Amino acid sequence: MIDNHQDNMTNLTKDDFVLVQKDTKISDKALESKPTTFFKDALKRFRKNRSSVVGAIILGILILLALFVPAISTKNIERTSKSEAFLAPKLFEAGTGFWDGTKKYTRIVYDIVNEVPADYYKPAVLNLKVDEKPTYIDQASKNGKGGFVIFANETKSPDKSVLLSSYPTLFTSSGNYKVQFLLDNEDHVQESVLGEYAVYLTYTDNGTAKRILLKDDSTDYGMIELDISLALQEAGLPEVKGSLSFELKSKENENTYILIKECVFSSNEETENYDELVNQISFTDATKMVLLARDEFQNVPVGYWSCSGRKGVHNSEIYYCDFLYDTYAVAYDAQEVTYAASDLQSYIDQGLCEYDYTIGPESFKKLSDECPIDSVIDQQINSITKKLLSVRANSYRYRKLGYKKMPKFILGTNQNGQDLFKKAFAGLRTSLMLGVCTAAFCFLFGLCWGAISGYFGGNVDIAMERFCDILGGVPWIVIMTLAILHFGNNFITFFLALCLTGWMGTAARTRTQFYRFKGREYVLASRTLGASDGRLIFKHILPNSLGTIVTASVLMIPSTIFSEATLAYLNLGLQGVQAFGVMMSENQQYLQSSPNLVVFPAIIIALMMISFNLFGNGLRDALNPSLKGSE
Amino acid sequence: MVKYVLKRIGLALATAFIILSLTFIMIKLLPPERTTGQESQQIAFYEEQVRLGYAYSFNMEKPELGEYLYKTNGSSGKSTYYYQVPVMKQYGSWLKNIFTKFDWGVSRKINPNVKASVIIGERLGYSIRINILSVLFSVPIGILLGIWAALKKNTMTDHVISTLVMVFISIPSFVLIIFLLLIFGYKLGWVPTKWPNPTDPLSYKILGYILPVFCLSFGSICGYCRFTRAELCEVMESDYLLLARTKGLTKKQAILRHALRNAMVPIVPSILAEFIGILGGSMILEGLYGIPGIGKLFIESLEYKDYNILFVDMAIFTTISLLAGVVLDISYGFIDPRIRMGAKK
Numbered sequence: 005m006i007d008n009h010q011d012n013m014t015n016l017t018k019d020d021f022v023l024v025q026k027d028t029k030i031s032d033k034a035l036e037s038k039p040t041t042f043f044k045d046a047l048k049r050f051r052k053n054r055s056s057v058v059g060a061i062i063l064g065i066l067i068l069l070a071l072f073v074p075a076i077s078t079k080n081i082e083r084t085s086k087s088e089a090f091l092a093p094k095l096f097e098a099g100t101g102f103w104d105g106t107k108k109y110t111r112i113v114y115d116i117v118n119e120v121p122a123d124y125y126k127p128a129v130l131n132l133k134v135d136e137k138p139t140y141i142d143q144a145s146k147n148g149k150g151g152f153v154i155f156a157n158e159t160k161s162p163d164k165s166v167l168l169s170s171y172p173t174l175f176t177s178s179g180n181y182k183v184q185f186l187l188d189n190e191d192h193v194q195e196s197v198l199g200e201y202a203v204y205l206t207y208t209d210n211g212t213a214k215r216i217l218l219k220d221d222s223t224d225y226g227m228i229e230l231d232i233s234l235a236l237q238e239a240g241l242p243e244v245k246g247s248l249s250f251e252l253k254s255k256e257n258e259n260t261y262i263l264i265k266e267c268v269f270s271s272n273e274e275t276e277n278y279d280e281l282v283n284q285i286s287f288t289d290a291t292k293m294v295l296l297a298r299d300e301f302q303n304v305p306v307g308y309w310s311c312s313g314r315k316g317v318h319n320s321e322i323y324y325c326d327f328l329y330d331t332y333a334v335a336y337d338a339q340e341v342t343y344a345a346s347d348l349q350s351y352i353d354q355g356l357c358e359y360d361y362t363i364g365p366e367s368f369k370k371l372s373d374e375c376p377i378d379s380v381i382d383q384q385i386n387s388i389t390k391k392l393l394s395v396r397a398n399s400y401r402y403r404k405l406g407y408k409k410m411p412k413f414i415l416g417t418n419q420n421g422q423d424l425f426k427k428a429f430a431g432l433r434t435s436l437m438l439g440v441c442t443a444a445f446c447f448l449f450g451l452c453w454g455a456i457s458g459y460f461g462g463n464v465d466i467a468m469e470r471f472c473d474i475l476g477g478v479p480w481i482v483i484m485t486l487a488i489l490h491f492g493n494n495f496i497t498f499f500l501a502l503c504l505t506g507w508m509g510t511a512a513r514t515r516t517q518f519y520r521f522k523g524r525e526y527v528l529a530s531r532t533l534g535a536s537d538g539r540l541i542f543k544h545i546l547p548n549s550l551g552t553i554v555t556a557s558v559l560m561i562p563s564t565i566f567s568e569a570t571l572a573y574l575n576l577g578l579q580g581v582q583a584f585g586v587m588m589s590e591n592q593q594y595l596q597s598s599p600n601l602v603v604f605p606a607i608i609i610a611l612m613m614i615s616f617n618l619f620g621n622g623l624r625d626a627l628n629p630s631l632k633g634s635e
Numbered sequence: 636m637v638k639y640v641l642k643r644i645g646l647a648l649a650t651a652f653i654i655l656s657l658t659f660i661m662i663k664l665l666p667p668e669r670t671t672g673q674e675s676q677q678i679a680f681y682e683e684q685v686r687l688g689y690a691y692s693f694n695m696e697k698p699e700l701g702e703y704l705y706k707t708n709g710s711s712g713k714s715t716y717y718y719q720v721p722v723m724k725q726y727g728s729w730l731k732n733i734f735t736k737f738d739w740g741v742s743r744k745i746n747p748n749v750k751a752s753v754i755i756g757e758r759l760g761y762s763i764r765i766n767i768l769s770v771l772f773s774v775p776i777g778i779l780l781g782i783w784a785a786l787k788k789n790t791m792t793d794h795v796i797s798t799l800v801m802v803f804i805s806i807p808s809f810v811l812i813i814f815l816l817l818i819f820g821y822k823l824g825w826v827p828t829k830w831p832n833p834t835d836p837l838s839y840k841i842l843g844y845i846l847p848v849f850c851l852s853f854g855s856i857c858g859y860c861r862f863t864r865a866e867l868c869e870v871m872e873s874d875y876l877l878l879a880r881t882k883g884l885t886k887k888q889a890i891l892r893h894a895l896r897n898a899m900v901p902i903v904p905s906i907l908a909e910f911i912g913i914l915g916g917s918m919i920l921e922g923l924y925g926i927p928g929i930g931k932l933f934i935e936s937l938e939y940k941d942y943n944i945l946f947v948d949m950a951i952f953t954t955i956s957l958l959a960g961v962v963l964d965i966s967y968g969f970i971d972p973r974i975r976m977g978a979k980k
Contacts (some may be wrong), residue, residue: 481952573809576937592813606813614802
């Protein structure tokens with residue numbers, strides 16, 4: 005290598021050297037790379053930070069929603085409409101199974117007779133699933149059936165009796181009257197044991213109560229048949245007006261009971277009356293029997309058991325069901341609504357329908373889909389003027405409520421029937437406005453304060469710092485509380501009170517930055533050239549320190565939103581405007597029954613905070629590259 | 636050093652005094668709350684106010700003093716009228732009461748005619764217990780997570796931990812409480828959905844601590860994790876750690892003996908400051924979960940306009956925050972010999 009090199013060197017002649025710029029002038033050339041400014045550079049750095057960009061996009065969407073949703077949405081969030089309260093979030097049509105305005109109900113008592121969950125509106129029930137096996141309860145419920153009548157006696161008390169019908173029935177010795185009852189032998193129910201019982205036919209003879217023994221004290225359980233007519237023949241009575249009664253013995257140290265599943269009377273007498281009576285005092289469904297109760301005039305039904313012990317129901321069958329409940333169908337479905345004649349006339353004038361009251365309901369003709377009335381059921385006419393007063397009509401309730409079509413609430417409605425979506429973003433708009441105003445004020449004021457304190461230093465600085473120490477020592481919650489108690493919870497108070505403590509962060513940051521930069525050579529150079537204090541502050545020091553300060557100010561916006569919400573949870577929330585925190589704290593009490601009312605706002609505010617922080621981190625890295633990556 | 640500590644404490648006390656004075660005057664400037672309630676209680680309360688020098692009592696009406704606070708119809712037909720003392724005079728009485736007797740007045744509505752200090756004493760226990768548990772829970776977990784993230788810097792583990800920390804630090808505390816309450820309280824039914832009553836069985840009471848402690852810990856776990864990670868990452872890149880490795884220490888030795896010790900320097904003071912912070916309750920958590928601590932007391936006193944209690948509560952919050960600041964500053968100097976607190980340039 006070296007030898008080669010030396011060979012070449014020796015072979016060079018003077019002619020091999022040429023002056024490159026022999027006769028050309030060397031002058032400045034314009035830079036070929038594109039010029040860039042500080043902010044362009046920052047933007048470039050910001051764009052590289054992917055998570056910050058995502059944060060900025062989400063933040064942008066939320067801000068746009070907050071600005072435009074309250075302006076565009078036509079839903080009314082001022083009025084209270086109880087019938088529309090607690091509607092579920094709905095984005096798709098009902099029955100699609102996802103976000104469709106239905107609420108899931110589980111273990112609701114099923115009404116077997118009407119084939120609908122008890123006390124629910126049938127057309128709104130979807131995906132009904134009734135338990136295949138019944139659940140047994142010891143309670144008489146109007147949706148229950150079957151089971152046993154439990155007739156019980158306490159320990160060490162007199163024998164108790166129960167009359168199987170409240171009104172005496174005529175039994176004859178010739179009528180072949182029989183009674184059949186089914187007793188169950190399930191022991192140890194409700195901490196008691198099966199007891200000994202006897203059966204009598206109780207009747208009154210000339211005012212004195214008498215009874216004929218039908219079955220002596222026994223512990224026979226199962227199907228038992230007693231012949232009443234035979235007993236009457238043995239007693240030598242042709243006919244008796246009486247009731248069948250059980251007598252239950254008490255025990256020394258245990259409560260006793262018997263379980264009666266059914267009790268059926270029969271006779272071959274063919275009088276209609278008697279059949280009916282016999283049917284009324286018989287029972288096969290214990291739950292229904294126990295539910296028989298005195299009516300409002302204290303009259304008792306024929307089959308009512310008057311009892312000196314305790315009667316109740318045991319193992320009554322009840323069915324539970326799971327289903328989806330279309331809350332919108334309940335609130336807005338077709339119903340009978342009464343319209344005044346003037347309302348109807350206005351619809352006719354608008355050309356929505358035709359109606360002639362002299363002909364009647366048949367004359368109604370719907371001309372447009374916008375007409376709230378579907379069909380007229382009947383009409384009412386003033387008896388004197390012979391003019392139409394009102395019509396009763398089938399109508400969709402949403403039309404009556406002022407909607408053109410079935411409304412959809414994306415996030416559902418709150419306890420006052422107001423749209424949560426609009427309310428949330430209207431509240432967010434207020435919060436954002438408060439945040440931006442506060443951040444802007446604190447930025448400007450803190451900047452001036454910090455600049456003066458940091459630039460001049462010395463005694464000015466010490467005095468200003470002590471002032472900050474004292475003001476900064478007061479917890480913000482104390483300041484806010486006092487301000488609200490004095491000046492009420494309106495927007496201006498919130499703004500001023502938040503500003504009162506908010507600017508100190510910016511001021512401290514600015515002061516530090518000024519201490520850092522004021523001794524630099526470029527400042528000194530400018531000073532020696534005779535620059536004024538103002539010029540030094542605003543032209544030389546401030547632009548260098550702006551990045552950190554701006555980032556901190558941007559992050560003041562979410563902290564203000566957080567403060568507003570915190571105060572709302574302390575019952576000090578903003579009043580008179582739609583406020584996010586107030587809405588959340590009001591909805592808090594419905595956390596269990598309608599979690600959507602709390603969960604959606606919580607997601608919105610969490611998303612807002614997260615994206616603000618992501619955005620803020622990116623902004624800090626972009627504006628101040630030397631801090632990149634630090635927390 | 637002693638001089639600096641004394642100066643710092645003195646300054647904090649002076650600040651506290653000024654703040655409390657201003658707060659007292661601000662509260663006294665509020666329109667007085669005229670209440671209805673049991674007459675004997677009311678009389679006892681206003682008599683106490685007269686004794687403390689915050690009210691006058693007269694046997695006749697004095698319109699020149701403004702509207703009366705309360706009027707009693709005595710048995711002999713003699714009425715007693717209570718009037719407010721001018722605010723600055725009340726301030727004088729307050730100074731006298733505090734410095735001579737440490738008397739903070741009595742409650743008007745929350746626990747009528749019970750001394751404010753007694754009520755605070757009762758309530759403070761709940762807040763302290765929950766906060767101590769949460770500090771004991773969050774400090775080790777937070778620091779360990781931070782160390783783990785720092786040691787695995789720029790790996791998947793680190794990214795997951797850092798992202799989670801960022802997310803949870805951004806979520807407001809009340810949102811977190813809502814979700815925890817909804818999931819573990821209502822949906823799964825593992826923990827009570829509100830603070831257990833005193834009559835509930837012990838096991839249920841212990842379960843009642845889980846949710847509040849968890850809620851409070853979440854924020855501090857994230858805070859400590861982030862702090863520790865940042866500090867440790869910085870230390871790990873320092874020259875002395877490189878020297879420790881080159882002189883033959885294993886990675887474990889280097890981290891345990893050199894990196895961790897130095898990384899803990901700024902963390903330990905903040906733990907100490909947090910221990911001061913256990914005296915103050917979290918208002919939102921106590922309000923939402925119904926914990927009868929001093930945070931809830933603040934909400935209650937605001938609701939009932941029980942200003943004596945409100946003032947004492949505010950005084951406690953102020954003192955705690957100032958004290959925590961002092962402890963933070965001073966402990967820096969004790970823990971890190973490189974920092975000479977209050978040293979001149």
